[in-house]
Amino acid sequence: MPIAFPIPDAAVLGRRGEILTGLGQLVAPEALIVSEDERRAFETDALTAYRRMPLAVVLPSTTSEVSAVLKFCAQNQVKVVPRGAGTSLAGGAIPQEDAIVLGVSKMNRILDVNFGNRTARVQAGVTNLAVSQAVAHEGFFYAPDPSSQLACTIAGNIGMNSGGAHCLKYGVTTNNILGVTLVLLDGTIVEIGGEHLDSPGYDLLGLIVGSEGQLGVVTEAVVRIRRAAEGAKPVLFGFDTSEEAGACVAAIMGAGIVPVAIEFMDKQTIEIVEGFAKAGYPLDVGALLIIEVEGSDREMEAMLARIVGIARKHNVRHIKESHSAAEAAAIWKGRKSAFGATGRVADYICMDGTVPLGQLSNVLRRTGEIVASYGLRVANVFHAGDGNMHPLILYDVNDPAEQAKAEAAGEDILKYCVEVGGCLTGEHGVGIEKRDLMRFQFEERDLWQQMRVRAVFDPAWLLNPAKVFPLDNRLTA
């Protein structure tokens, strides 16, 4: 069944002219996008099978403009869909007809870098990669690294609590944010956290990160920056089967070795990616691990020796070390372009369930069976070290029957992830995509409790209102 959208509020649609006039008084003319042609760029995100044309798009340049816009929307009962760069795979930024899109992409400056405190204050519309680039000259970086890091914003990362390949060692967004400037729906601007660790009272920062734009709009953030290791080296390990690769991951972790990243690709993905990125991946293997170690040359050698020893016990068939920065970059380019490369050969939806490490091989096998039972193909590429799976289910977006099958297969896979002790989404967020599956992971009373917490921030249910929670049984104050 296709994902449902709420029926647009006719009264709000009828007031469009009045709403645009009101917004026009709050922001510069170029910050208000009203023409249909220009709005079209905002009607979807990376879940491109779904799109809705918003009432208008507002792109403020300052926190006070965001405050004025939110206050206006609250007073006039206009729904707001916050947006970073629109790279959500879960439809987290997809608009609805009776809502405005509030984008923070113009607020993209690095405000302050403090190497002594190992922090940076940034505007939330800055891209993830730009933060690392701004501190690279001192050998520092910002750790969470979603594959979309070239485009995605810190605001979006905060909204979804984004992860990435290197989170195995350095944690996800919530572990790397020290403070935010948050604009509440009534326009109040609050500072939460700062350059210090921990805050008195309830952990509002922890609640905001991953709240998918439902509690307020983040306009600035204090992020933690870290000194990079002396060197880093991704190494390719090829196996005949996914099971062997999965068992090898478990054995490495079990030996007390925590590499910076352990990424997995199955045969389907290897072929797609190698055809696109020419990363030098072996084509005669059934599964590939990219394991990254870091440190001095000696430390990397020692750790690699330990890992190679374990891999040999798991029948590794192919080991390829990177011997230069260019080779290392090529290996990562392949991994990070996996979604893009797959998009060139087929449409796909990307699942994001996380499972206990011991279940990896089992869930991989079951995923293959489920997708095959719908007559479709799947490419698996994911963060194996933390059990965060990304099956890409390939289909043809122009064939509604096939789209329905792909979505049904995705649902079955996620339900299975929950059944074996995992969750629906590890780093992409619920958005619209997994909204109607929430009852598989949560009891009704769990959802009500979450909605009561949500209502503290947005009693009228105006902020990103069609996301995360099933559309029926909504709590409003």
Added chain:
Amino acid sequence: MTRHSPTSEAEACAIVAEAAAQRTPLAIQGSGTKRAFGRPPQFELTLSSSQMTKVTLYEPAEFVISAEPGAPLNGIVRLLAEHRQELAFEPLDYRPLLGSDGEPTIGAVAAMNLSGPRRIAGGSARDSALGVRFVNGRGEAIKSGGRVMKNVTGLDLVKLMVGAHGTLGFLTEVTFKVVPSPQRVATLWLVGLSDQTAIAALSAALGSPYDISGAAHLPAKIGDGARTLIRVEGFPDSVEYRLGELRSLLKAFGTAVVLADDTGRDLWGAIRDATVLAEPRDKAIWRISTAPAKGADVAARIARTIDARWFFDWGGGLIWLACSTASAASAATIRAATREAGGHATLVRAPEDVRAAVDVFDPPVEAIARLQTGLKASLDPAGIFNPGRMFPEL
């Protein structure tokens, strides 16, 4: 005083539902070792975790442990050690400072977000917490998070519950991520540095690629002369290499000496629990969090008007400070100095009458107070869980 000690989540739900119906406040308690922390609770009814002590799940190969709230921390630490694992956040033990007996529970570690020196590298208790189960103020069993390493499904109530000091619900199970124990832990020390210079040395170390897991400074007033400590851990060959690199990096600050592993371990224990400030017992203890680069300034500013002793952890970002018994005036001085630098100050130890009169935690600005009150009402509408324990109005 009546004490309820449920043996299961279902029993806890029934007790809470009854208390909510009667609007009877409940003092939430583990083993009571931190009763002297926070605003003093004065309630008829205690809801204790003392009969919920089981480890409910431990999968060493999956790096995850779940336990009922009353499970003693020392039992969990022992169990993990049998598998060469540990909690990443090095939980702080308040017994030496508070002069209490008994075994701290894992529930209290979560409820108070207790983290030690490794906070700067491994995160706090909240960063390791993967999931919770708890009874809300309606007497319903609620779950959030789970047992997997990455989970963004729904609002993150785990973060809210960790550090809420039992004011939002009664925890019935907590799940933590665990890490392999390092094969070697080694400590470098520099002597005779001023606060400012010591923090510059710690900052140089923390800004290096050598993965520091502890960075503290004990000024001369603590005793035994000024000592600056830097900890590294991991595989022995890697630790040896990083110690060497750090010694050259820190040359400008003096000759860094490698401590015997045992001596280092004892010292980090003393830093974690602030035992170096435990005596004399009539002194009030504050725990101040600020930006590391501002730590020395904050302490110096406080010392201008208050007779105090202090030391630094977290590379200068955490100041443990002992001063003459707290008063509204000294609290105002400490909080003003902290606020100006950015940060907050918690009154960890003081006589009961002082804790009733002086805010234990920095009072929030109005907008945040409103959110906190709203969150309290959303989870505990009858206001029965530990009312007034953190803030008078919560």
